[in-house]
Amino acid sequence: MNKMANTETLTFEDFKKEVLNDFKIATISRECSLLGRKEVLTGKAKFGIFGDGKEVPQLALAKAFQNGDFRSGYYRDQTFMMAIGALNIEQFFAGLYGHADINFDPMSAGRQMGGHFATHSLDENGNWKNLTQQKNSSSDISPTAGQMPRLLGLAQASKIYRNVKEIPSENNFSVNGNEIAWGTIGNASTSEGLFFETINAAGVLQVPMVMSVWDDEYGISVHAKYQTTKENISEILKGFQRDEENNGYEIFRVKGWDYPALVDTYQKAAAIARKEHVPVLIHVQELTQPQGHSTSGSHERYKNAERLAWETEFDCLAQMKKWMLENNISTAEEIEEIEKSSKKEVLEGKKVAWNNFITAIKNDVAEAVAVLNQVAQNSENKVFIEKYSADLAGIKEPIRKDILVTARKVLRMLSGNDRATLAQWITEFTKRIQPKYSSHLFSESSKNLASTTEVKPTYDETAEEVDARLIIRDNFDKIFAKYPEVLIFGEDSGNIGDVNQGLEGMQEKYGDLRVSDAGIREATILGQGIGMAMRGLRPIAEIQYLDYLLYAIQIMSDDLATLQYRTQGRQKAPLIIRTRGHRLEGIWHSGSPMGMIINAIRGIHVLVPRSMTKAAGFYNTLLETDEPALLVECLNGYRLKEKMPTNLGEFKTPIGVVETIKEGKDITLVSYGSTLRIVEQAAKELQEIGIDAEIIDIQSLLPFDINKDIVKSVAKTNRLLVIDEDVPGGASAYILQEIVENQNAYKYLDSAPQTLTAKAHRPAYGTDGDYFSKPSAEDIYEKVYEIMHEAFPAKFPKLY
Secondary structure, three states: OOOOOOHHHOOHHHHHHHHHHHHHHHHHHHHHHHHHHHHHHOOOOOOOOOOOOOHHHHHHHHHHOOOOOEEEOOOOOHHHHHHOOOOOHHHHHHHHHOOOOOOOOOOOOOOOOOOOOOOOOEOOOOOEOOHHHOOEEOOOOOOOOOHHHHHHHHHHHHHHHHHOOOOOOOOOOOOOOOOOEEEEEEHHHHHOHHHHHHHHHHHHHOOOEEEEEEOOOEEOOEEHHHOOHHHOHHHHOHHHEOOOOOOOEEEEEEEOOOHHHHHHHHHHHHHHHHHHOOOEEEEEEOOOOOOOOOOOOOHHHOOOHHHHHHHHHOOHHHHHHHHHHHOOOOOHHHHHHHHHHHHHHHHHHHHHHHHHHHHHHHHHHHHHHHHHHHHHOOOOOHHHHHHHHHHHHOOOOOOHHHHHHHHHHHHOOOOHHHHHHHHHHHHHHHHHHOHHHHOOOOOOOOOOHHHOOOEOOOOOOOOOEEEHHHHHHHHHHHHHHHOOOEEEEEOOOOOOOOOOOOOOOHHHHHOOOOEEEOOOOHHHHHHHHHHHHOOOOEEEEEOOOHHHHHHOHHHHHHHHOOHHHHOOOOOOOOOEEEEEEOOOOOHHHOOOOHHHHHOOOOOOEEEOOOOHHHHHHHHHHHOOOOOOEEEEEEHHHOOOEEEOOOOOOOOEOOOOOOEEEEOOOOEEEEEOOOHHHHHHHHHHHHHOOOOOEEEEEOOEEEOOOOOOOHHHHHHHHOOEEEEOOOOOOOHHHHHHHHHHHHOOHHHHOOOOOEEEOOOOOOOOOOHHHHHOOOOOHHHHHHHHHHHHHHHOOOOOOOOO
């Protein structure tokens, strides 16, 4: 049942039936935990982290959880998932075994360890389901408190849907903003900064968020006295309690073993959050963890005998049984029968899950063995190959690695047609199996990047040269008018229209919910965007400067970048992250940590337009796709002059496509962003001495040159220089690998390919700091000259 109906409308028999059903769910969950640990310790599973000891409060949470609601939780919430009907025994064990099939492990298709839960927001084609007609769980991640920023956005979406009247009332994502975002976390993880940042932001925004803290007094082996001031998270958050004069939180404390009090508390919390859009904190105390933190160790090592005895007595299931007996809700015989049947069901479900998991692999083994025996017949190494084949067939609990290791070793022993036969089989097998572990890093739906087409900006004869920031501003105006679900938020984004006036007047025109200021809290700005994007909105999260992205890089890397991947395409968050950088001055504002970023956020597109027209076109393109992206505008480009297009909001910059901005025949110069202006300056000076450089603007780092156009330039010029303002080995190394290795440009090079980067340190403050730290026009000129000197020393004698 969704919630326990008012007891005055229930007969005692109905009430008893509901309580016994709850107890059955809890005992099944406990048995899954106990048997799951055994599966790990016997080697059938790699690692286990379970929800034992947290069953009863999760039953209460599930009763208050309604269709349309979202969970953003903690890897111990298995009982909750079972109670809302989103997890069964076989699926629990499929996740534990890492079954790489979404039909058996709907949580992650084996891509995450057990205990990481999700529901499907998308169908198999990547299209939105009606989220208002199902109970929803955002996909869990392991980093502690990493679920918190996303939780904020999931809650804020309800506020947007309730208050932004331009959004059609009939949609798949909300019914008048009545949905609650439910968060769960372990008490030790409340020590993380992401917890406090999110708690503060939710209090400021006043969103319908209910935060449960499961408190068992430990964080792995570390007691709460080392984790939390006063050893009590709700005590130190008392200042957040709302009163008659100030907004804030409603805060509840409840014992984690007290079933009726838990049910009552969660019903009260839900009513407040759902109706009033007030955040609620529920501190669930006196919980236990019967098997310790995980299968990596035993809690007997760090809990004394007194604590262990207390945990036995106050185990939530033991206390629930006691309450049921004392209130004549159940007899000892009924409880015993429930426990007995639960053990049997879990054991049978485990067997089915294991059989499903191992049968698919054994079928692959059988296929491999047949091929190996076939190619062995005419080989001089027949005896050895048949031994490999027999050993593979004899593995009792094989994995797919065993198949390929054997086949690839045998391949070395073959020649001629037999080698070709096995090589083809290995290739086809890998092609079939690899997607089980690698698909859906990016969207594979009909709305991915491949579905977009370029639309060039158009200009009339009287096109005016304007400050480039006006192109961004007026394009955003068109976007807000065209897409009511688009909203933008960040530090200084609202009232003053961002620090560079790219949003000037937008808040006044579209309201402070769609164009809003945010506190100095980059991680939860990202979280707002992730959560709202997961609920069908099209948020643009603004991080004021690129260097500040480092505050949010963990959330981008661990949550947003992996979302499609870790759900095998069953959840998405098409968030656009807007920032600005390049050619900045000073250690903390150097604007160019690109190598760090692109290697941390695979799964998010990284776009680096050289102009505001290009940037505006990227926004227009992205809003027609369902993929997340980081867009880095050039900070020193807002006041430069660009022509005002006539088709604002409609022209689209292609993503993953490079642009040749100067033709040349002697050397290919590759760069992006503001550095291109310096490259162009150097190219003009080189032209004066007879060096004709071709200049290519990368435009996007992820994806990179999908049409492989750069290698065509290198084939013409036979020389390559990559210019970048990141540190050595940063983005320039990535770019060089893409061109030389992945595009095979090495075949056309007459000179060694080179990079020109910033120094290994960040720039000192001031213009001289920039000049002596990052590539200058003189650096580029001399680097190109040096390359040409090596090829033509007589024509270009040494400068130094």
